[in-house]
Amino acid sequence: MKITLKVWRQKSKDAKGEFKTYQHDHVSSDMSFLEMMDVLNTQLIKKGEEPIHFDHDCREGICGMCSMYINGQPHGPLQTTTCQLHMRTFKDGETITVEPWRAQAFPVIKDLVVDRSAFDRIQQAGGYVSVNTGGVPDANVIPIPKKIADEAFDAAACIGCGACVAACKNASAMLFVSAKVSQFALLPQGHAERKERVEKMVEQMDSEGFGSCTNTRACEAECPKAISVANIARMNREYFSAMVSSYEVKVGGGE
Amino acid sequence: MKWLIDLFSSTLGRKVLMALTGLFLILFLAVHLAGNLQLLKHDGGRAFNVYAEFMSTNPLIQVISKGNFFFILLHAGVSLGLTIRNRNARGGVGYAVISGKSSIWSSRNMGILGTVILVFIVIHLKDFWAQMHWGGIETVMYDGKEYRDLSKLVAYWFHVGWYVALYCFCMIAIGFHLWHGFISAFQTLGLNHPKYNPLIHFVGKAFAIVVPALFAWIPLAMYFNI
Amino acid sequence: MKLESKSPEGPLAEKWTKHKFNLKLVNPANKRKYEIIVVGTGLAGASAAASLGELGYNVKAFCFQDSPRRAHSIAAQGGINAAKNYQNDGDSIYRLFYDTIKGGDYRAREANVHRLAEVSVNIIDQCVAQGVPFAREYGGLLANRSFGGAQVSRTFYARGQTGQQLLLGAYSALNRQIANGKVKMYNRTEMLDVVVVDGKARGIVTRDLITGKIEAHSAHAVLLCTGGYGNVFYLSTNAKGSNVTAAWRAHKKGALFANPCFTQIHPTCIPVSGDHQSKLTLMSESLRNDGRVWVPKVAVKGLKAKDARSIAEADRDYFLERKYPSFGNLVPRDVASRNGKMMCDEGRGVGATGLAVFLDFADAIKRDGRDVISAKYGNLFDMYKQITGDDPYEMPMMIFPAVHYTMGGLWVDYNLMTSVPGLYALGEANFSDHGANRLGASALMQGLADGYFVIPYTIGDYLAGIGWNDKVSTDHPVFKETIEAVNSRVQKLLSIKGKKTVDEFHRELGLTLWEYCGMSRNDAGLRIAKKKIQELRTEFWQNVDVVGSANELNMELEKAGRVADFLELGELMVDDALDRKESCGCHFREESQTTDGEALRIDNDYAYSSAWEYKGENQPEELHKEELKFENVKLTQRSYK
Known part of the structure; x- marks a missing residue:
């Protein structure tokens, strides 16, 4: 050729x-x-x-x-x-x-190399469950329905490549952020920090200068791991319910 | 109340404003259409005029109508702010090639469609609403009561060829705007569930076709005397 | 130099518990006075950095990728073993220990392997608590599968992306410590040397890959979690960036390198399609459950997969089924790999290059129906089709073995400390747990065991021993010298301006090793390889062409530094293979075989780990032998007939 x-x-x-x-x-x-x-x-x-x-x-x-x-x-x-x-x-x-x-x-x-450290900073803002090594319960203590586990997995499959941002006409990072928020919103392990997490991650996403979501669904169509925009809807839900019902949280990383 | 400010200054909060105002305007469209359809009655415009009189004098409707104006402006204003943010989010250099295969045209062009609709609303208000309120509109008497004869004004404009064409064009724009906007509003509000999605999608798409089509049908019918 | 494994005395099952008790502790208030450097952010590095940060130490973590989440642990597919016995099928810590030590063909330390089996259960608990979405049964409990020929179902998995999910779990724990300020993360930063002052590791020298700035970082201890060296073969299933530089630099500063010739070859990879091939893609081993491996009985030149149907059943040689009637297509990785390559060496290989064998699903599809096969392997078939353009439902797949994992690595004692005090090696970068062959689903287990559950204990012993005020500043002359040495090496690479690209050297090195020091080797071939590698290395330093400059993002320069180290490692691998005149684990030494051509291990002469000591530029390395004592298991020869 x-x-x-x-x-x-x-x-x-x-x-x-x-x-x-x-x-x-x-x-x-x-x-x-x-x-x-x-x-x-x-x-x-x-x-x-x-x-x-x-x-x-x-x-x-x-x-x-x-x-x-x-x-x-x-x-x-x-x-x-x-x-x-x-x-x-x-x-x-x-x-x-x-x-x-x-x-x-x-x-x-x-050339074609870009700096995607903004994604790392969003994860650092709250993309984790706060457990220290050791002292955790047996893995089978909390049963998680298979459907929930599967759906969490679908969200967790994100590889953080940034194609969603690149595809979006608004350079929005909603699919990436919502995938992580969804994973922990679905799994019981994530529930303790559910509200703070979504508030902090959205705040960080906005401060990095990503655009807003206009639901064109280009991200979903281009995502190499086929992450669904249903996660974005879930993050919207999580965010509104957190904002109207949580204690005010200090935004930024930390415990 | 810092949280409230935080909420509505975040991109997600601003999108919620877009969705809620959008859904309100969708309701408004439905009510507006219900009124307009009365123009198709062959009663010399009486039903329509009575309806118009009610809409412009009922105190509750007056409050809702103020709200409606506010929501239109809010919808446009917030979207302008978001659009500027979204433009900036792309960065200094844009793409040289954009395939556009991964999203539908109306989704990518809500801003343009919205601008067309906004311009239309201004023209529309100037020609009808302003005339109704402050213009020297003719009146008619039904059962001893005086009504402003809006139907005559409408009939006048709907027999002007270019006006009918413009009107229909704008209805197409509204159709495309709704094609994306209706379903999008639900997604923004977080209402995305496999059980209800088919219904939302069906109603959204049907609404986006039927409502603007009926709106456009009225001037066409009057123009062609069907 | 005397090798002290520091394996604790006492009954096997009590060694780790006893050892933990005997380790010195660092006063909690003093932990913040210590600095620890972690190089690499894969499973071992990310879990270590996070766990040490949680304990209160100040950690600096380094990765050459743009984010810690990209480390190559992410590509592991199959699963992670743990002796949970959730399936009630007779698994136990002892059984996992036994399987692992036997799988490693009795070339690993008993104490280490048993500790690995012990902590395996904690790993699963930890990962689940972090929100790792393991596969589950309908009742909501964790699912297991049997993997890699194990007789019990002890493998936990997350679809075919277990490594990804475990790494993202460790990455999230790391992120939490970064946000806490306990870990400072350096992305796109490559470690180019370790700084050893008065015999102790005191820090590292790095290059900022974007600005080119060479910098020194000091610390009380340095952890190398930098993965394996499979890329020495050029073509492997490793990521393009995977390299030996950190481990090799440490080796040249005094850390012994153990069992370098132990490399694992995976039988089911997608074959090379041409000279442009840049890496090899692994297809899950599970394919051999239903696929039948064959080549034509008589060589057919350039036989394409779409023409395979033209070969009549009688003219096909299902060689694994023929030679190993009881295990058939499910013989272990090394046996399948070796026999596949043998067919190709006989000239009966298929495909345009002749370097492939068929893996045929026609019978399975006929027997079970297309839907059943698609449910089992659909995603693998799709992946295969995407890469090769061939549809495995319509024609056989083509497969060929590829380098997959390296059991060898930096020699470490029971505390994971190398022979340089204060310098540790974790995960694939060390040699400790897999002997001469790694079992499926054990790599993830070892990486996380080292990072979450071993190093947080063992490092305290060293740190408490030296005290927090025993730290060397980066102003120390040795730091300056090391920076100088790194700088001059960079300048040297850029100044040669020869005629051959870095990749050309790398490819030649890889071919030589694959040919002579791969899954099958002999004395004469190894001697040829040694000479070739020496010549290639000499030529490299005279004729390599590295374009660009030092003070910018320069990927050619990065590659050149890594290949220069591979060229030195390659020779040591050959030396190690020359020394080990037995067939063992993953490799077949042609001089050591049974009468019917199977691998013959020689326990009387070779029951040791080889630990090589660097003796200076172009000097032969010195071999130290760590005798392996087996007090709990009886050594047996494998048989799959």
Whole structure:
């Protein structure tokens, strides 16, 4: 296969970026998208040019590190991660535009690499159950109905890649945040801190500069793990009921 | 009361305002339509005029009507604020390519649709509501009581071709706005449950088609004398 | 150097309890005066950092990824073992201990393995309390399955994403301590050296991967939780970033490296599709429950999966069923892997590369129906189709073995301390619990055992011993020297400006090891490999091309540093394999086999862990042997005939 790639190149966070066009004549349809980029990078290095930087790690669709906006869709045309996208999805001779995730809260670090530490900070605001190591009850003490456990799992399957933010026209992080809130709202282990958790996490989400949800459902359609927007509705419920019934909490991390 | 301020300054709280005002305006649309449908009666506009008189004089309706204006402005104002925030959330550089495959057109264009509707509301108010209240509107007598003859004014405008076209165009905009807005309001309020979703979706979509279609039918029927 | 395992005396089941009591404690009020560095945030690192933060220590945690949640523990699929005996099928701590030590082919310390089995039950409790969504029965209690040939159902799982869910649990505990201010997290920061002053680990030197800044961090103790070195083979199921650098730097500063040649090869991976291949993807072992493994009896060049039906039943060789009638396709990983590779070496491999065997579900679909097979393996079939473009419902899958896990690692004593005081190794980075072969669903167990339930106790003993005021500041000359050394190495890599890319060197190294030091090896081959690796290393330092500069995000530079370390480790792996002239666990030494070609372990000569000591640049390493004493189990040879 031969393809033409239009790739966003940006030297550093503060540098001005631009698209560069590369002709790629050695593409096999069996390559993953990232392997195609590897081969291109080898060619660039051989020419003495800097390779295109992009995030990647596990290359099996679970670590959530890869993050390319391909032809107008996060992770490209299939509902999967970029590392699991293969070149047979594209046509010979096609022009493919590759951009980084675009969001105020995800500044570009270099080329296609963005800073997603905002997600970590949201989790630090309350995405946990406050138990210390040791001194916990036996695992079978609390029975959890299978349906509830399964639904919690569906929410917990989020890999934190940020495709939801990238897909959303408002760069909203609602799907990501609601997945964590849902997991702990569903499971009894999370109930003790249920109200504080959602208040703190929403506050942190807003302060990171993500947009608001306008229910376009693009996040759900693009999420490689098919996290449902039902989680967003659940977070809305959790948030309103918390706000009208909880004690006022100090926002920020901590116990 | 800091919590209340926190609630309504958060993006989720502001979305709730959007949803609640939106649902109120949906109710308003239904009531408004019920009134308008009386124009289709071949009674010289009497039923419609009586209804209009009631709507513009009943004290309770007057309160609701003030609320209605307030909710329209709130709906528009909050959405403007959120839209600005959402624009900024994308960051300085936007995407060069957007496929648009993952969401429907109306969901992505609620702002544009809303603006069209807002402009329409202004025109609509100027031509009818303002005339009714402060304009030199003609009157008619039914059973010895004087009524303002709004139906005649409506009949006048609904025989102006470009006005009918504009009206219908705006109803299409409202239809698209509702197509997303109705269901979206429930989602925002957290009312998403597999048991009730089919009903919400059915009613939402039916409402988005039937209500604007009936609204548009009235000028069309009058224009073409059906 | 004398190896002291510090295994406690006394009856096996009481060793850990007794040891815990004998360990010195740190006064609670003094804990905040100690600083601990944790490198790596996988299961071992995140759980250790969180637990130590909860105890009150000040922790600095480091990961090279953009978030601690990305560590490669996340990719573990199958499950985690625990001797809960929830299924009432006769499981016990002793049975888990026995299975693990036997599974490791009697090359692990009894005391360590028993402790692992003991704390396994606490791990499940801990994870459930954190909100890890394990699979459950309809009654609401936890579900178990039998995994990796175990005779009892002791594996807890969360669909095929157990590693992910456990890691996110540990990550959430870590986040809580970050929010508390007890853990300071350094993302996108790579450890490039350990600082040893007067024989004790005193800190590390790191590179900020975004700015390139080289920095020193001092602490009372350093924990390396940096995972395994499977990527030395270039192609493995590890993440692209997984590397040996932290462990290797520690090794060069005095920490012994144990059993480097013990690497586990997983039989059911998706084969290589071409030179562009960047990593291998594991398919769950459970596929062998219903799939039949075969190759054509007579070699057919380039046989494609879609043409497999053209080979008549009589012309197929179901080689596992033929050679191991009682276990058939369910022989252990190493046996399945070795036989698969053997078929390919005979030229009977299939696919365009000839490096694959078929795993055929046609009979199972005929027997059980497509729906049953789809319910069991649907997601795996979909994944396979997505990657290869072939539909396993219509044609056989193609599989080939791939490097999956490394049992070897830094030598540690019972307290998880390396031979450098104050320097610890946890999880896959150490060598301690799996012997020569790791059982399925045991890696997650070990990572979390070390982090949650071992290190919080054992580190106190060391810290109480040295006292909180025994700390070296980063102004110490040794810190300055180490920073200087790291800097000059970075500059050296950038200044070579040769002709070959880092990946080209890495790939060559990987091929050499795979060929000569993989699942099957012999003396002559290992000697060839040793020479090749030495030559490749020399060439690397003369001819590698690293573009870009030091003061920016430069992924080529990151890779170059890691590959440079792999090139040194590779030779040690070969040395270790040369020394161990027995077939054992995961590897087959061709000189040591039974008359019918099966692995032959030699307990009289090789019942030891090899611990290698670095002796300086281009000097042969010195082997120290830790004799393994088995007081509780009887050593037996495996047989699957």
